[in-house]
Amino acid sequence: MILTLALLAGLVAAWLLIGVVEKFRLGLRFTQALLYVPFKLAYRIADGRINIARNAAAPVIYVISHQSRLEPALMLSLLPEDTLHILDQASAKSPWLEPWRELGRTIAFNAEHIFVSRRLVRVLKGKGRLAVYLPDAVEPDIKTFRLFRAVTRIAMQADARIVPIFVAGARTLPVSLTPADKAPRRWFPRLSISVLEPMTIAELVARNPDQSSNTNALFDRFAEARLFGSDLNRGLFLAMRDAADRVGASHPIVEDVVSGTLNYRKLFIGARVLGRRFEAVTAPGEAVGVLLPNANGVVLSLIGLLSASRVAAMINYTAGRASVTAAVRTAEVRTVVSSRAFIDKANLADIVAAVEEGGAKLLWLEDVRASVTVLDKLAAALLWRWPLQPQNAAKPAVILFTSGSEGTPKAVVLSHRNLLVNAMQAEARITISPADILLNVLPVFHSFGLTGGTILPLVTGVKLFLYPSPLHYKLIPEVARKARPTLMFGTDTFLANYARTAKDGDFFSLRFIVAGAEAVKPETRRVYRERFQAEIIEGFGLTEASPVVAVNTAIHGRDGTVGRLLPAMRMKLEPVEGISGAGRLWLDGPNLMMGYMTSDRPGELQPLNGWHDTGDIVSVDREGFITIRGRAKRFAKIAGEMVSLGAVEMLVQSLWPEEHHAVVAVPDRRRGERIVLVTTADEAEPDELRKFGRQAGAADLMVPNDIVRVEEIPVLGSGKTDYVATRKLAIERLGLSAAA
Known part of the structure; x- marks a missing residue:
């Protein structure tokens, strides 16, 4: 006793x-x-930023992401005692919360009246503080978005500052408000409180004046709190391992059509074994080429290189010999990881020769596997949770090569932080969970296929199903029927071809498809909506941005646009002579690349300083939805007038929606340039196109007089139209070689 x-x-x-x-x-x-002490001890709460909220000058509104039943108790313990907390009905009545409700002032939320605006404005104008708990919805429905409008209105009337608060890790608590299949439960997860600096609505809008309405400015700021709730300085290996801790080491995470399924534990064990071999033949920080298809082996190799602090240079084996040799030399790659079986099956002997011509040696995975001993496997099984080398998020992680759709490819150097930030920016915009399965057919040498299609699932616990080639138009629908993906990434060209060969039930499991790299045609969108009940949400990116810049969502979407800017990004539009209502897009944000490597200065990082010029001409509406008007290089100057070649393509597509088209500009002695249509439509005639153009209200300058008919439009490995090859083809067919 x-x-x-x-x-x-x-x-x-x-x-x-x-x-x-x-x-x-x-x-x-x-x-x-x-x-507060029991919470602090049980959940090892990282609360260093809470003083930003406590010290914010009144009037202030704390906007809190309500993920679990714990947030009200935490905030009542931590926010100033004079804060008025607007609680949901359950929190306002819950017996266990009674001691915490005594710590501050609380009122119950009235769902019928949203907020009693006048009363709350009076509270705030009297140097008051207000805590509002908003539902944890990455894509809020109309009813939830009304709450953002109400908070915005109150903040503006009271001239109050907004302080967003997000408790990272709360979704996995036993008292989480998210279903268990979407947020696996953990009894004592480590929590971290993300708090952003106080800003008024006017200040939030001023950060991106070209793209924010008042309510969207608040919504974007709220999403930033979610983004920065993640530890973005962990490095990719540790971020992936953290995901394994959240969802369980036995959670199936990667599958392909040959090797089967790997869970997190097996994935990390295999990656450690490979990483040891990579360590033996390369140096820390060295660029190591990866020449592999979408299969388990490429994920194992990527994680092995990250663990060993090597830089993965993703080789585009569809780019041709000259481009591969140039890539190897530019990034100073001395070793390239590949597979003999893949090289033989894909008939890539010429690419191997190009790699060797660039000065690199091949490291074959078959040889690595043959050299692995039982002791190696045992050591990896015991130590799989730890990286082979110290991790530094600021260091380069990956080198990608731009598509070269309009010129010579460039080497883009991306850090661990660039890639992790971009994955989490997407996660803060699109609703995904460990209950999802993602089918990725986009090659990992393509930035969209790497970040969105590989890194994003690995750091969020979404199961990844890899398919080796996006060109298998008949097989991929069958794979989708068997794998039952809920998410899919693709390009319009690929998606349109899958739809032509698919049976009605092949894509029945899809919730939505994220499309990028090229504009989604209305016909493609219609087919997937009507036949498969799958929504295509269009986004926009560039390799230099890791790559995602903007994206629509299933709820916040607008057909014909590429969506709204991702959280924590800024943009500005530079006027372009001859183009009204649009401008040249410049970007800034934590996902922007470290810099370029170029062929004239191989191996030397030329850092990005400040804003990045995308070369894209865009327009932005008042809600922030971005419409791509075309690449700056995809505008033709005809008799002094600027004409968007992309707009001409859309016009042609409307007339012959079942066919593929590409529009290019070629030299013209009299008018400077003229427009040429390259098309698969056998029936395409200039007179019919001119008649259709007049009916659509298109200017005569937009209608091509020259039409080149082909069986196929040249396409890059990423799925984009190869405009360099298409223009060359048009010039040859029209007998303009000398003029070009």
Whole structure:
């Protein structure tokens, strides 16, 4: 009895002592500190930024992501005592929350009246503080978005500052408001409180004046709190391992059509074995080429290189010999990881020769596997959770090569942080969970296929199904029927071809498809909606941005646009002579590349300083939805007038929607340039196109007089139209070689 009392007295004394420490450390009232101590100890809460919220000058509105039943208790313990908390009905009545409700002022949320605006404005104007708990919805429905409008209106009327708060890790608590299949439960996850600096609505809008309405500015800021709730300085290997900890090491994470399924544990064990071999033949920080298809082996190799602090240079084996040799030399690649079976099956002997011509040696996975001993496997099984080398998120992780759709490819150097930030920016915009299965047919040497199609699932616990070639138009629908993916990434060209060969039930499991790299044609969107009940949400990216820049969502979407800018990004539009209502897009953000490597200065990073010129001409509506008007290089100057070749393609597509078309500009002695249509439509005639153009209200300058009919439009490995090859083809067919 005495021992029990002594233990209890010791626990009480420790509780009081820790409470005193927390009181002075965070500036809390003593009762707040005492009720905060159990949370602090149980969840090892990283709370260093909470003082930003506590010290924010009134009037202020704390906008809190309500992921679990824990947030109200936490915020009542941590926010200033004069804060008025608007609680949901369950939190306002829950018996266990009674001690915490006594710490501050609370009122119950009235769903019928949203907020009593006048009363709350009076509270705030009196130097008050308000805590609003908004549903944890990456894609809020109309009813939820009304809450953002209400908060925005109140903040503007009271000239109040907004402080977003996100408790990272709360979704996995036993008291989470998210279904368990979408957020696996953990009893004592580590929590981290993300708090952003106070800003008024006017200040939020001013950060991106070209693209924000008042409510969207608040919504974007709220998404940033979610983004920065992740530890973006962990490095990719550690971020992937953290995901394994969240969803479980036995969670199936990668599958292909040959090797089967790997869970996180097996994935990391295999990656460590490969990483050891990579260490033996390369140096830390060295660029190591990866020449592999979409299969388990490419993921194992990528993680092995990351673990060993090597830089993965993703070789585009569809780019041709000259481009591959140039890529190897530009990135100073001395070793290229590949597979003999892949090279033989894909008939890539010429690409191997190009690699060797560039000065690199091949490291064959078959030879690596043959050299692995039982001791190697045992060591990897014991140590799979730890990287082989220290991880630094600021260091290069991957080198990608731009598509070269309009010129010579460039080497783009991306850091761990660039790639992780971009994956989490997408996660803060699109609703995904470990319950999803993602079918990725886009090659990993393509930035969209790497970040969205590979890294994003690995750091979020979404199961990844890899298919080796996007060109298998008849097989991929069958694979989708068997794999039952809920998500899919693709390009319009690929998606249109899959739809032509698919049976109605092949894509029945899809929730949505994310499309990028080229504009989605209305016909493609219609087919997937009507036949497969799958929504195509269009996005926009560039390799230099890791790559995603903007994306629509299933709820916040607008057909014909590429969506809204991702959280934490900024943009500005530079006027372009001859183009009204649009401008040249410049970008800034944490996902922007470290810099380029060029063929004239191989191996030397030329850092990006400040804003990046995308070369794209875009327009932006008042809600922030971006419409691509075309590449700056995809505008023709005809008799002094600027004409968008992309707009001409859309016009032609409307007339012959079942066919493929590409529009290019070729030299013209009299008018400077003229437009040529390259098409698979055998029936295409200039007179019919001119008649259709007049009916559509298109200017005569937009209608091509020259039509080149082909069986296929040249396409890059990424799925984009190869405009360099298409223009060359048009010039040859029209006998303009000398003029070009």
